[in-house]
Amino acid sequence: MADQQDDLCALLKDSGEPTLERAIAKAREEVGWLDNVILNIAVTGETGAGKSSFINAIRGLQDTAEGAAPTGVTETTMEPTMYPHPNMPNVNLWDLPGIGSPTFKAETYMKEVKYQNYDFFIIVSASRFKQNDITLAKEIKKNKKNFYFVRTKTDLDVTQEVKKGVREEQTLQKIRNNCLENLIGTFGPPPVFLITSESLQRFDFPKLVNNLERDLPEEKRNALVMCLPVYSQQCLEKKYSLFKKLAWAVAITSGAIAAVPVLGLSQACDVAMVVSFLTKCYYSFGLNDRFLERLSDRVKKPILAMI
Numbered sequence: 001m002a003d004q005q006d007d008l009c010a011l012l013k014d015s016g017e018p019t020l021e022r023a024i025a026k027a028r029e030e031v032g033w034l035d036n037v038i039l040n041i042a043v044t045g046e047t048g049a050g051k052s053s054f055i056n057a058i059r060g061l062q063d064t065a066e067g068a069a070p071t072g073v074t075e076t077t078m079e080p081t082m083y084p085h086p087n088m089p090n091v092n093l094w095d096l097p098g099i100g101s102p103t104f105k106a107e108t109y110m111k112e113v114k115y116q117n118y119d120f121f122i123i124v125s126a127s128r129f130k131q132n133d134i135t136l137a138k139e140i141k142k143n144k145k146n147f148y149f150v151r152t153k154t155d156l157d158v159t160q161e162v163k164k165g166v167r168e169e170q171t172l173q174k175i176r177n178n179c180l181e182n183l184i185g186t187f188g189p190p191p192v193f194l195i196t197s198e199s200l201q202r203f204d205f206p207k208l209v210n211n212l213e214r215d216l217p218e219e220k221r222n223a224l225v226m227c228l229p230v231y232s233q234q235c236l237e238k239k240y241s242l243f244k245k246l247a248w249a250v251a252i253t254s255g256a257i258a259a260v261p262v263l264g265l266s267q268a269c270d271v272a273m274v275v276s277f278l279t280k281c282y283y284s285f286g287l288n289d290r291f292l293e294r295l296s297d298r299v300k301k302p303i304l305a306m307i
């Protein structure tokens, strides 16, 4: 009993609220979004630009994994294709056909792809951004949505230039200038993020995520942090603070439900909520077999030696 009292006091302290009622109300608000928040990310660009590879990387899937978006293929379906996140079914990545194809003319593109369904747009190119990309960005802006220019396959340029004796930093600066040349007159200096879907921790992907987090409302920002694969220590730390913040809320809410005086039901609710939360932690931190196997391959250590 004394232990329970101590636990309750600790939970109240974490909540920052003066009374249990207020703490429960706040906790309910905090966890309410967990199962309900919806995040729709649109990825658009020419065929071959690297849309499908980027979508797979964000979903933490290798291109050959079951359920991965097919890569290196000439697109035949000319309509938006939805790829739900494997661990967060309310987070969807949308592979959109490039602007300017006969079916998707620049003027009607936004309407055709049902722009209002997406939280933001990633405009992907493996080279310079072209007039169609600029037209699209203008349309997105006109419709009060955010867009981000993402330059893919940066790893290939860097490797090629290193062979000629050019340092990585110089190559990155050259690509950045090259991309900005086309865009700067139209948008001021728009952020362009240089990435490689082969390895998200390299180049500007962390910066892109910081920008997305800055622009998204809190619940969607949390969903983004939760769903991204662990690609860096900073990413791991963000996940850690998010789950830590949520842990007290889940503890209080599940405890409050357990106080409902309906025989049998209270415990069922309590356990289901805690299990659902722990399952989210498990996948978000990449503790499932598939992620551990990939990590083990990358660091060249057996799984048991990493734990």
Ligand SMILES: Nc1nc2c(ncn2[C@@H]2O[C@H](COP(=O)(O)OP(=O)(O)O)[C@@H](O)[C@H]2O)c(=O)[nH]1
Binding pocket: 045, 046, 047, 048, 049, 050, 051, 052, 053, 054, 070, 071, 072, 073, 075, 152, 153, 154, 155, 156, 195, 196, 197, 198
């Ligand atoms: N090295 C490297 N290859 C990439 C990258 N992104 C895509 N690719 C490759 O480029 C080709 C086309 O990519 P894909 O994602 O299918 O392009 P999409 O047509 O825009 O969906 C595939 O063979 C990918 O493996 C990247 O960042 N780095």
Ligand SMILES: [Mg+2]
Binding pocket: 051, 052, 053, 070, 071, 072, 073, 075, 095
């Ligand atoms: Mg594709």
